[in-house]
Amino acid sequence: MKQVAVLVLGFAVLIAAGCESEQKLSAADWGQKSQLRQEEGDLKAQLEKLQATNERLQEQIKVLSKLPPDSSLDELYGLKKLVIARRTGLYDKDKDGKKEKLIVYLRPVDGEGDAIKAAGEVRVELWDLNQEPQEALLAKWHVKPAELQKLWVSGALTHYYRLSFDIAEQIKKELTVRLHFTDYLTGKVLTAQTVVKP
Numbered sequence: 001m002k003q004v005a006v007l008v009l010g011f012a013v014l015i016a017a018g019c020e021s022e023q024k025l026s027a028a029d030w031g032q033k034s035q036l037r038q039e040e041g042d043l044k045a046q047l048e049k050l051q052a053t054n055e056r057l058q059e060q061i062k063v064l065s066k067l068p069p070d071s072s073l074d075e076l077y078g079l080k081k082l083v084i085a086r087r088t089g090l091y092d093k094d095k096d097g098k099k100e101k102l103i104v105y106l107r108p109v110d111g112e113g114d115a116i117k118a119a120g121e122v123r124v125e126l127w128d129l130n131q132e133p134q135e136a137l138l139a140k141w142h143v144k145p146a147e148l149q150k151l152w153v154s155g156a157l158t159h160y161y162r163l164s165f166d167i168a169e170q171i172k173k174e175l176t177v178r179l180h181f182t183d184y185l186t187g188k189v190l191t192a193q194t195v196v197k198p
Contacts, residue, residue, distance in 0.1 A: 078110035079118050082181050082192035085160055089196045090171055099198060100167050102126060104177060107160040108190070115159035117152050121145050123180040124163060128173065138175070141165050145184060171198045 085105035093101045108118040126139040143151070143163060151161045178193040 078112075079108055079116055079183055079186065079188065079190070080111045081109055082179060082190045083107040083109055084177070084179065084192050084194040088177065088194055090167065090198055099171060102165045102167055102177070102196070104163040104165075104179070105160045106163060106179060106181070106192075108181065108183075117149075117154075117159075118181070118183050118185070119145055120148065120182045120184045122148060122161070122163065122182075124165065125178045125180075126167075127176040127178060129176050130173070139165070139168065173198065 083106075085107060088104045089102075090099040091101045091103055092099045102124075104124060106122065107115045110116055122143040124141045124143070125137060127136050128138055129136060141163075148161060151163060153160055153162050174195055174197050176193055177196055179191060181190045181192075182188075183190065
């Protein structure tokens with residue numbers, strides 16, 4: 001009888017241990033299942049986003065496929081040159097008698113002479129061409145696309161980028177401003193220069 005009681009007790013312990021490990025596995029499985037559901041939701045969201053992008057690109061392809069085969073981006077877009085407006089020069093912004101600002105009025109234009117708000121970046125250089133070559137470059141600035149976009153001025157008679165730079169030294173002679181504009185749509189690099197007087 002004692003042996004039967006020990007056997008029954010042993011089975012009870014084994015069954016209890018099995019149930020406890022089953023509960024532990026079950027909790028672990030639930031955690032993994034929850035994580036898999038989260039990943040599934042993320043993948044569905046990514047898939048929807050990719051499908052929307054794909055549909056938009058398909059529409060663009062339809063439009064572009066209707067263009068004449070001999071048309072090029074350069075013909076369609078038409079950025080031809082840079083014009084530096086006459087107002088470009090050195091200015092005394094705080095009225096202290098010193099011209100400490102260089103303001104450049106830059107107009108990208110098409111073949112018809114119309115201003116285009118072209119996306120790109122600008123490198124501006126200030127030169128004293130009367131100096132020795134190694135000392136001729138007085139200052140340079142780089143305006144990136146995100147900043148350039150905010151500098152566009154558009155009015156009834158004005159369409160241009162207005163670029164403003166601090167000048168470190170007092171300018172008392174004629175200088176040359178040189179611009180290099182990189183057009184991000186076509187990859188063209190256009191240049192222009194003008195003389196500014198104190």
